[in-house]
Amino acid sequence: MAENKPATPSAYPITTQSIIVLILGWLVPGAGHLMLKKWWRGLLLLISVLAMFALGIGMQGKVYSPNTGDILDMLGFVGDVGSGILYFAAQIMDLGRGAIHIAVADYGTKFIIVAGLLNIMAAIDAHHIAIGKKA
Amino acid sequence: MQLSHFSAALVFSLFASIVFGITQKNDARSMLRYGAYCFALFVGGVVVGGWFLWVLKH
Numbered sequence: 001m002a003e004n005k006p007a008t009p010s011a012y013p014i015t016t017q018s019i020i021v022l023i024l025g026w027l028v029p030g031a032g033h034l035m036l037k038k039w040w041r042g043l044l045l046l047i048s049v050l051a052m053f054a055l056g057i058g059m060q061g062k063v064y065s066p067n068t069g070d071i072l073d074m075l076g077f078v079g080d081v082g083s084g085i086l087y088f089a090a091q092i093m094d095l096g097r098g099a100i101h102i103a104v105a106d107y108g109t110k111f112i113i114v115a116g117l118l119n120i121m122a123a124i125d126a127h128h129i130a131i132g133k134k135a
Numbered sequence: 136m137q138l139s140h141f142s143a144a145l146v147f148s149l150f151a152s153i154v155f156g157i158t159q160k161n162d163a164r165s166m167l168r169y170g171a172y173c174f175a176l177f178v179g180g181v182v183v184g185g186w187f188l189w190v191l192k193h
Contacts, residue, residue: 041157048150055146058136104136107143114147118154125158135161 018130025123027084032126045122052115053086056096061108063087063096076109082116141181148177 025032030046033039057063064077081087090096096112098105128134138146156170 044153045157048153052147052150055136055138059138059143060136104138104140104143107138107140111143111147114151118151121158122154 012131012133014131018127021130022123022127025126026082026119029084029086029119029122032123033129036126036129038126038129045119049083049115049119049122050086052111052118053083053090056108056111056115057090059108059111060098060102060105061096061110061112062098062105063090063112065091076113079113079116082118082120083112084119087116144181145178148174148181152177 021032021035024035028046029049030042030044033042033045036042062076064073064080066077067073098109125134152170152174155173156166156168160166160169
């Protein structure tokens with residue numbers, strides 16, 4: 001028979017601020033760290049993600065739209081949307097239509113995806129700082 | 136914008152290493168060291184991979 005153990009409080013309690021930091025960090029690269037007054041980290045993250053995304057667009061990389069087609073296209077969308085507001089801005093401005101006849105355009109597509117994935121890492125890092133799991 | 140393959144790899148390595156350094160370590164010194172380590176691995180991997188492909192071709 002299973003025992004009914006009393007619920008133990010988590011070592012790293014999730015707070016409202018930690019959720020806000022996570023969402024804000026995803027929407028605006030580096031904003032989560034800036035909100036936590038980690039100025040240099042936030043600035044470097046903003047520059048890194050923004051530069052990778054902008055270079056990807058500059059190299060005429062493709063920005064994926066929501067789709068239910070090829071699995072790689074779906075994963076591409078997941079990576080892209082990690083950039084938060086940059087992704088939505090690119091969609092609104094109709095950027096990243098892809099130029100398959102240019103060799104570096106494929107690199108650009110990867111730059112855009114990786115910018116999103118790095119931004120997700122940064123947002124989770126900000127969340128960890130907010131809950132006290134990381135300094 | 137036209138970046139060469141190598142310069143694209145360098146830029147990619149630089150920015151990815153910055154984010155890795157910041158997110159994976161706790162203090163500034165460790166971040167710097169880990170970022171430099173990642174950058175060296177990225178660029179080293181590109182050079183080693185390039186020579187490996189050259190050997191395969193010849």
